[in-house]
Amino acid sequence: MGGPSMLDHRTGNRRAPINLRTVIPDLCAKCEARHIGLCDSLCDEDLHFLANVGRQTTIAKGHGFVTEGDPARHFFNINRGTAKLYKDLPDGRRQITGFAGSGDFIGLAADTRYAFSAEAIEDVHLCRFDRTDLRAVFGRFPVIERRLLDVASHELIIAQEQMLLLGRKTAIERLASFLEVWHQRAAASPGQTQRLTLPMTRGDLADYLGLTIETVSRALSALRKQGVIAVAADHGVSVLQPARLAGIAQTVA
Amino acid sequence: MGGPSMLDHRTGNRRAPINLRTVIPDLCAKCEARHIGLCDSLCDEDLHFLANVGRQTTIAKGHGFVTEGDPARHFFNINRGTAKLYKDLPDGRRQITGFAGSGDFIGLAADTRYAFSAEAIEDVHLCRFDRTDLRAVFGRFPVIERRLLDVASHELIIAQEQMLLLGRKTAIERLASFLEVWHQRAAASPGQTQRLTLPMTRGDLADYLGLTIETVSRALSALRKQGVIAVAADHGVSVLQPARLAGIAQTVA
DNA sequence: TCACGTCATTGATTTCAATCAAGGCAGCGT
DNA sequence: ACGCTGCCTTGATTGAAATCAATGACGTGA
Structure with missing residues (x-):
């Protein structure tokens, strides 16, 4: 002492x-x-x-x-x-x-x-x-x-x-921004690389992104159809093309 | 000392x-x-x-x-x-x-x-x-x-x-919320009671509230036509009916 | 096994705010 | 006085997301 x-x-x-x-x-x-x-x-x-x-x-x-x-x-x-x-x-x-x-x-x-x-x-x-x-x-x-x-x-x-997201981004940009952030966070911690398990429901996601459940679902489908992500049943999301995701998210730098 | x-x-x-x-x-x-x-x-x-x-x-x-x-x-x-x-x-x-x-x-x-x-x-x-x-x-x-x-x-x-404002409020609710806050702030400081002079342009207001210039203008006109506020030329706004303004703003408490 | 509730997806339609467009008004320099 | 520019308002039309609606997948308990 x-x-x-x-x-x-x-x-x-x-x-x-x-x-x-x-x-x-x-x-x-x-x-x-x-x-x-x-x-x-x-x-x-x-x-x-x-x-x-x-x-x-x-x-x-x-x-x-x-x-x-x-x-x-x-x-x-x-x-x-x-x-x-x-x-x-x-x-x-x-x-x-x-x-x-x-x-x-x-x-x-x-x-x-x-x-x-x-x-x-x-x-x-x-x-x-x-x-x-x-x-x-x-x-x-x-x-x-x-x-x-x-x-x-x-x-x-x-x-x-x-605030930038809620005030100025489109639905798909909001989804991409969200996934971008969680992807970064997951990548930072050692372990699996691109597979995320999101703990929240679509409703929570909608309330977070200022959208409706349906729009969240549609945006996820759009990203999936573009091959940017893969969506699993258990709230799992795999980021297949991080660069394109970041591009859609309008991440400044 | x-x-x-x-x-x-x-x-x-x-x-x-x-x-x-x-x-x-x-x-x-x-x-x-x-x-x-x-x-x-x-x-x-x-x-x-x-x-x-x-x-x-x-x-x-x-x-x-x-x-x-x-x-x-x-x-x-x-x-x-x-x-x-x-x-x-x-x-x-x-x-x-x-x-x-x-x-x-x-x-x-x-x-x-x-x-x-x-x-x-x-x-x-x-x-x-x-x-x-x-x-x-x-x-x-x-x-x-x-x-x-x-x-x-x-x-x-x-x-x-x-975030609540940007994610979930309508255009007129956003305007009313903004005026409500500035009205409160002005009333807190001793001096004039209900007359505000806003230093920012409509464009700034739009960028703050996640709207366009036109929508801000329309929302102000709507509040004016309802008799809730009076708008002057020099960015002056008088709150005529604070209670109704707060009601429109969806202020919780 | 089935009924039920929760959650998610997709389609059809509506709506609120964005966009496009026109015009007014005040300040300012020439 | 004039034109110019910036700022604001209002109207007409468009568009992105909300709403309305239907269906499917999954888990749970009877």
């Missing part, structure tokens, strides 16, 4: 990039007992502190766990599964603002009340913790606050890209 | 809300010499530090000062005037992702490169500073980093609201 690495995590001046996917689950110290990883060393006091913060929870597929307008008491970090985040209009129209998967953080877009609703589209394992506790975490580990600002900035970039 | 207020701004534990509109311009210490206001007291070292950070600049109406894809070297804080932030597709389609006015912060939605372009739609006075300097500012005044996280969170909320 008191060594240089100790100082590091307190000041937040650590050089090595810290991935939130590893940082935040470690806050669920009580549940998963993976205390180390936040930084090189933690003192007993830190461990004791972390042991009382997060709370591991499981949300069954199809169940909501955040409701727009409710007091924003919690933050969430997803360990496994996928959730959809959405906003509804009084007459039932819905806009899905994003899908949150493993490692993703839910609850940034909230002031005193949640600005969105959230529902599990697969069984979701997540770590829940109080906003008040989070404030204490910031005080103790400034690097986390810095990291959250980076996360928020990145989400803003994504959001602006989605 | 060393008093309680000193401790406050160093630890960022100040209770009173700090408005970025007052905080960040003060970083332009060299230009405006309004050093006090960040917190109750600053030591000589702080003043010297602040005197070398921001740089006051003026951007003439119609001129761009951020280009999407360029290395993101600077942050900006607007002191006066309005800028539009936008993304373009290769074929010229444009989506304006937001308008930044007095006190607003530009540059959060950037990683190593800008994810958007920015152009002044009025003469803009802004304070420019380097991202590298900003990092040092964070180290010295943690309260600013905390405040920036709040700002980013709020922008995420706005962005999600805009």
Whole structure:
């Protein structure tokens, strides 16, 4: 205790990039007992502190766990599964603002009340913790606050890209853009190359892309007939021609 | 030096809300010499530090000062005037992702490169500073980093609201939503009650709402014919029936 | 095995906003 | 005064996606 690495995590001046996917689950110290990883060393006091913060929870597929307008008491970090985040209009129209998967953080877009609703589209394992506790975490580990600002900035970039999609792209361009993003994400993680398994239904896709179910289906068929993708029964999609997909998606660079 | 207020701004534990509109311009210490206001007291070292950070600049109406894809070297804080932030597709389609006015912060939605372009739609006075300097500012005044996280969170909320607008609202609902927001904002600041002067052209409005110029014009005419608003020549709009406007806008709550 | 509900695909028709087109108005420089 | 340009409005027509409609595939439970 008191060594240089100790100082590091307190000041937040650590050089090595810290991935939130590893940082935040470690806050669920009580549940998963993976205390180390936040930084090189933690003192007993830190461990004791972390042991009382997060709370591991499981949300069954199809169940909501955040409701727009409710007091924003919690933050969430997803360990496994996928959730959809959405906003509804009084007459039932819905806009899905994003899908949150493993490692993703839910609850940034909230002031005193949640600005969105959230529902599990697969069984979701997540770590829940109080906003008040989070404030204490910031005080103790400034690097986390810095990291959250980076996360928020990145989400803003994504959001602006989605505005471009919703405001100015055609149906087929929207589908291609979506597949492009998920293809990139899948390719980034080591494993299979071009085969994707999308966890969401056509309805979710429609609500995400600002279209109807029928138009999503037609756009997928169009891409399939052009030989750009292959569609399987189990929500599986194979990207056969990534370059053409990117071209259709109007990806700038 | 060393008093309680000193401790406050160093630890960022100040209770009173700090408005970025007052905080960040003060970083332009060299230009405006309004050093006090960040917190109750600053030591000589702080003043010297602040005197070398921001740089006051003026951007003439119609001129761009951020280009999407360029290395993101600077942050900006607007002191006066309005800028539009936008993304373009290769074929010229444009989506304006937001308008930044007095006190607003530009540059959060950037990683190593800008994810958007920015152009002044009025003469803009802004304070420019380097991202590298900003990092040092964070180290010295943690309260600013905390405040920036709040700002980013709020922008995420706005962005999600805009996704709902672009993905699911009709033309007239989009116009009404836009006027509703600007009406609220204007009403919040003391002064005139219902009269707005919009700084942007119909074209900008169209690019912001995901419509065409003609459709924006028609929607404005429709609202005018319904007696909800009155439209003046100089981009002036008076909200005559705020409640009906909100109803048309499908504002949830 | 069958009935039922959910989800997806495809076709026919309608509709809302885009496009095409014309004209008005204000500012500006010559 | 004149023409010019940029900006806005309004009308006529077109078009892309929504809506309406029918059908098929799949999983589940009786």
